Amino acid sequence: MIALENHLPVLQVVVPMLMAPLVVLLRPRGLAWAAAAASSLMSLVIAIQLVAGVLSGTDYSYALGGWEAPYGIELQVDDFSALVLLLVTAASSIALLAGKASLDQAIEQHRQPLFFSAWLLVLAGLAGILVSADAFNIFVFMEISSLASYVIVAGGTDRRALPAVFKYLIMGTIGATFYLIGIGLVYMMTGTLNLADMELRIHEVADQRPILVAAGFITVGLALKAAVFPLHVWLPNAYTYAPHAVSVFLAACATKVSLYVLLRFDFVVFQQNLLGHELQFAAFLMPLAVLAILVGSAVAIYEYNLKRLLAYSSVAQIGYILLGASLVSIGGLTASLLHMFNHALAKGALFLAVMGLAMRFAQLDLRNLGGAARHMPWTAAAMAVAGLSLIGIPGTAGFISKWYLVDAALDKGIPGLALVAVIVAGSLMAVVYIWRIVEALWFAEETENTPQGVREAPAAMLALIWLAALANIYFGLVTELPRELATVSAESLLGHLP
Amino acid sequence: MEFLGIYHYWVFAVLLMIGFYAVVAKVNLVKKLIGLSVFQSAVFLLYITMSKVSGGTAPIFQKGEVDQIFSNPLPQVLILTAIVVGISTTALGLGIVVRIKEEYGTIEEHEIQEIDRR
Amino acid sequence: MNPQLLILAALGVPLTGALLIGLAGRLNDNLREAITLVTAGLLIACVWSLLPLVYGGGRPGVELFEVLPGITVAFKVEPLGMMFAALASGLWLVNSIYSIGYMRGNREQKQTRFYVMFAVSLAATMGIAFAGNLFTLFLFYEALTLSTYPLVSHKGDQKTVRSARVYLGILISASIGLLLPAIIWTYSVTGTGDFTAGGILRGHVEGPAVGLLLGLFVFGAAKAAVMPVHRWLPAAMVAPTPVSALLHAVAVVKAGVFTITKVIVYVFGVDFLFAEPSSSWLFYAAAFTIIAASLVALRQQNIKRLLAYSTVAQLSYVVMAAAILKPLAEVGAAIHMLAHAFGKITLFFAAGAIYTASKKTELGQLRGIGRRMPITMTAFTIGALSMIGVPPTAGFVSKWYILAGAFQADNYVAIATIIISTALNAAYFLPIVYMAWFEKDNTPPDQAHGEAPFATLLALSITAALTIAFFIYSAPAYELEAQLVRWAP
Structure with a gap:
């Protein structure tokens, strides 16, 4: 076991990646799903072991193929990546396990092996991004996960998914290409692709213009992938028309992985070295974050399609995550990382409940969902619980990150008060759009x-819907695990600041 | 003539913008994809350009030669990977366009929007 | 039983009850209601057996778990909370008896949900009463808002849902928008939110910031209905009358004034606040609310809406008394919570009984109703006298203490406010009493009716009796609440 323990980082990628081509061969009914779910669960187990490992202080550095960094490709798992790995693998597992019935409806039997194969590639790609410490390697994994996710988003029966995916593909590719230009420029100036090595070497050339340009390209490229306002336009339709199980998976974690790269790159590589970067970073992201919160929530208030409403809420929630990061303080970063975790819980549970509703209601329009709670009280109740967590009612996970965020904003003095006002306004708007859902489910009359x-x-x-809903309450009261991971990650990210 | 000395970077920038323009301005989905390909190719050129060392040759040891100058092989290797990614993207994009044509009977963006609005 | 267990039982009993009621609801209505009554009885047993301990100066507490560093879910019983819990649990039993009569008499829908959510609301109320710090208080405060929402929207038609939206919208917005920032502010300047005798904020905030923070707390705790965040209370009147009676005359609204009083006594500290001029606005806001709400009540034609505005005014009595910031006034504030509860629940019971018996909801329909429903109207009269503050009713006792506190502070504005509002109370309650007893009955013969069902009559007789009993014997309550200020340095 000792030997295997050392290989955990690479296994996190290898397991789903090797299973993907095998799954294609599993033609008999249901077998492809079973294999995909099993390997996703195995990834989850690996992620849990990694989390336990980093919590006990293990340093997971892995030289791929035995080639030492900075010449070889290095894999590295720390608290931050372990936190997001846990999210990704858990989201994939629960979406697969709960989504069987829903996916059977959406995808014809003979295409299922291909679909699940693509699903595992998404998982492998996302995991790869998280374990890699090599800038180019991250690009490759990013494209693996993106290409495969275009496939699974378009995999359903709704034809409107196709134009949505096309837009997603165009914007995703532009984002990735921007990132590629950025690391090309950095490589040109430093001659390295290893993040840690880059941090050391970039110092000497920090005043050169290509580095500044690189920082711009990388930030914008990743912001595109992460659906940061106003680069979010691909997200609502892609989430809305994807098969419901895919929405669960992607809404819970896909954009967060891009945010992970964004934070890691900016804090580890640029933050210490570029003069005034701290200010530029905050000045660039904070207004976008504020706008994302306000505009995303406002659009959600007027949206009737349940899934698109939740997608716009995601745009707003990404704003909270960025807002915390743009404070560039321990408290702010902790809040940001906690919100990644807690928002994944809330949004995952909400989309799971949506999947439950979609089993019975073909049209997820708020005006057509009358009487849903009468016939499906448990599903509707789970949605209400998850909604409360999204609002940030105390006793739910969402409250914890809001608390940290407000606390961190208050540390910033008078401008902080303005940010608190934005956070509060966002929460109140969340009350409105969540309550529109609750009223539609519980009080609206049945229509024809x-x-x-x-x-x-x-x-x-x-x-499983209730498992996710209860997780929102559990992590609202027993907060030690995400809190510790987030705090340690925030400290290590900020440790790169002078 | 500093301008001419870095002309290959200008080529990169101009190609990049041509591609980007096509992606943004064209309504035909295939033309958008062509633009995307041009956009990506520009980046390939950037990598190749930066790896070039004056007077350098292909990085292959030759018997008897000493003090050889090689071009940096790493960006070329990287860009091989990126080319593969680019091809996959284009292929997938075209695949989606075919499906859109099947479902909607058109590959003009505004016509698709028109149909969806109905 | 040891007090820690009793505290947890006070939360656990209604929750378990809710679960059992939910299960029994599918089997048998009688079983369901029997469980409600048993649960209410058990809750009384748990809460009241804490009384002697707290009366004797004990302050039992229990800490459950730490949510964030320094932020715990913890309970601590002190006189104010003890009284609130004892009051709410006691009246729940009476109210349950009443509910049975009312809900059956009106053939209401979804009765199981009604009883389940009622039990959950009571659990939340107990949590508020026993909360040991601001975070715990807030946790249960929100739980109470959410668990009463299904009760308010019980009827489920468009009008009700719209009103329920106002209810939830104001309560949630104020608590998230104002109360929560106030709580986070307190935690971040003092590092704690524990309710401590003498307050925790002294030395951490000063100047106008004190007034601002106080404002966040007072308007954030919108359940106290200080104007302009009072609109939810009339909106909540769409609920079935038992809900209006227990929750919107006792549990929910008292949770609001309880929060404010508790914050003044244990977070700011009475003396600290008295010495800080920027906090004096609260007194005027409360005085304004008393007068304004009474004036609005004068113009109401619907019985329940009139009672709602009367509640708004009476709640501000408590807030104003607390804001006088003198020991006797604080005691008066606590006692008024009690006294108003007895009187107002009686009035609501009577209004509900009238509705059940005759479907009458407007004041004009009450002419001569005293002869058809003598028991109900006697109780109504007692309740009305208590609202005005006429002896021998409970309202007199608390007004006495508040006035005494006002004299202690030489606060003539408070004295004038009390006198004017007493006159206004009389102006809108006495005509009803007169109309009911002395005017000619104008009910069409085909709508003739008698008294309401027995269960409702029993309940309103009990509360009317309590209203009078409290006038005769209020010493224990006074002595319990006197500890509130004797503590303060």
Whole structure:
């Protein structure tokens, strides 16, 4: 076991990546799903071991193929990556386990092996981004996960997914290419691709213009991938028309992985070295974050399509994550990372509940969901619980990160008060859009569009929906795990500041 | 003539903008993809350009030669990977365009929007 | 039983009850209501057996877990909370009896949900009463808002849902927008939110910031309905009457004034606040609310809306008394919570009984109703006298203490406010009483009716009796609450 323990970082990528081509061969009914779910669960187990490892202080550095950094490709897992790895693998596992029935509806039997293969490639790509410490390697994994996610988003029956995916593909590729230009420029000036090595060498050339340009390209490119306002336009439709299980998976973690790269790159490589970068970073991201919160929430208030409403809420929530980071303080970063975790819990649970509703309601329009709670009280209740967490009601996970965020903003004095006002306004708008959902489910009359014979979601799906909903309450009261990971990560990210 | 001395970077920049323009301005989805390819190719050129060392040759040891100057092989290797990524993207994009044509009967962006709005 | 367990039981009993009620609801209505009554009885047993200990000066507490460093879910019983818990639990039993009569009499829908959410609301109320720090208080404060929402929107039609939206919108917005920032502010300057005798803010904030922070707390705790955040209370009147009676005359609204009083006594500290001029606005805001709400009440035609505005005014009595910032006034504030509860719940019970028996909801329909429903109207009269503050009713006792506190502070504005509002109270309650007893009945013969169901009559007789009993024997309450200020240095 000792030997295997050392290989955990690479196994995190290798397991789903090797399973992907095998899954294609599994033609018999349901087998592809079973294999994908099993390997996703195995990834989750590996991620849990990694989390336990980093919490006990293990340093996971892995020289791929035995080639030492900076010449070889280095894999590295620290608290930050372990936190996001946990999110990604958990989201994938629960989406696969709960999504069986929903995916059977959306994807024809003979295409399922291909679909699940692509799903595993997304997982492998996301995991690869998180374990890699090499800038170019991150690009490659980013493209693996993106290309595969275009496939799974377009995998359903809704034809409107196709133009949505096309837009996603164009914007995603532009983002990745920007990132590629950025690391090309950095490589040109420093001759290294290893992040840690880059940090040391970039210092000497920090005053040169290509480095500044590189910082711009990398930040904008990753912001595109992370759907930072106003580069978010690909996100709402892609989430809305994707198969519901895919929405669960991607909404919970995909943009967060890009944010992870953004934070890691900016804090580890640029922050210490570029004169005034701290200010530029904050000045660039903070207004965008504020706008994201306000505009995203405002659009969500007026949206009728349930999934698109939640997608716009995601745009706003990405704003909270960025807002915390743009404070460039321990408190702010901790809040930001905690919110990554807590928002994934809330949004994951919400989309799971949406998947449950979609089993019975073909149209996820708020005006057509009347009577849903009467026939599916458990699903509707889970959605309400997750919604409360998204608002940030005390006793739920969402409250914890809001608390940290407000606390960190208050540290900034008078401008901080303005930020608090923005956070509060965002939360109040969340009350409005969540309550529109609650009212639509619980109080609206049934319409002629209400399908006949609506009953509760399948038991297995319901159990997992509630598992996710209860996780929101559990992590709202017992906060030690995410808090410790977030605090340590924030400290290590900020440790790179002078 | 500093301007001419870095002309290959100008080529990179101009190609990049041509590609970007096509992606943004064209309504035909295939033309958008062509623009995207041009956009990516520009970046390939950037990498190749930066790896060039004056007087350098291909990085292959030759018997008897000493003090050889090689071009940096690493960016070339990187860009091989990036080319593969680019091809995959284009292929997937074209695949999606074919599906859109099947479903909507058109590959003009505004016409698709028109159909969806109905 | 040891006090720690009792505190947890006070939360656990109603929650367990809620679960059992939910399960029993599918089987049998009688079983469901029996469980409600048993749960209420058990809750009384738990809460009241803490009384002697707290009366004797004990301050039992229990800490559950740490949510964030320095921020815990913890309970600590002190006189104010003890009284609030004892009051709410006691009246829940009476109210449950009433609910059975009312809900059956009106053939309400979704009765199981009603009883379940009622039990959950009571659990939240207990959490508020026993909260040992600001965070815990806030946790249960929000839980109370959310658990009462289904009760307010019980009817489920468009009008009700719209009103319930106002209810939730104001309460949630104020608590997230104002109360939460105030709490985070307190934690971040003092590093703690524990309720401590003498306050925790002294030396951490000063000048106008004190007034601002106080404002965040007072308007954030919108349940106290200080104008202009009072609109939710009339909106909440769309709920079934038992909900208006227990929750919107006792538990929810008292949770608001309780929060404010507790913050003044244990977070700011009475003396600290008295010495800080920027905090004096609170007194005037409360005085204004008393007069303004009474004036609005004068113009109401709907019985429940009139009672709601009367509640708004009466709540501000408590806030104003607390804001006088003198020991006797603080005691008066605490006692008024109690006294108003007895009187107002009686009035609501009577209004609900009238509705159940005759479907009458407007004042004009009450002519001569005293002869058809003598028991109900006797109780109504007692409640109305208590609101005005006429002896021998509970309202007199608390007004006495508040006035005494006002004299202690030489606060003539407070004295004038009390006198004017007493006159206004009389002006809108006495005509109803007169109309009911002495005017000619104008009910059409085909709508003839008698008294309401027995269960409702029993409940309103009990509370009317309590209103009078409290006038005769209020010493224990006074002595318990006197500890509130004897503590303060």
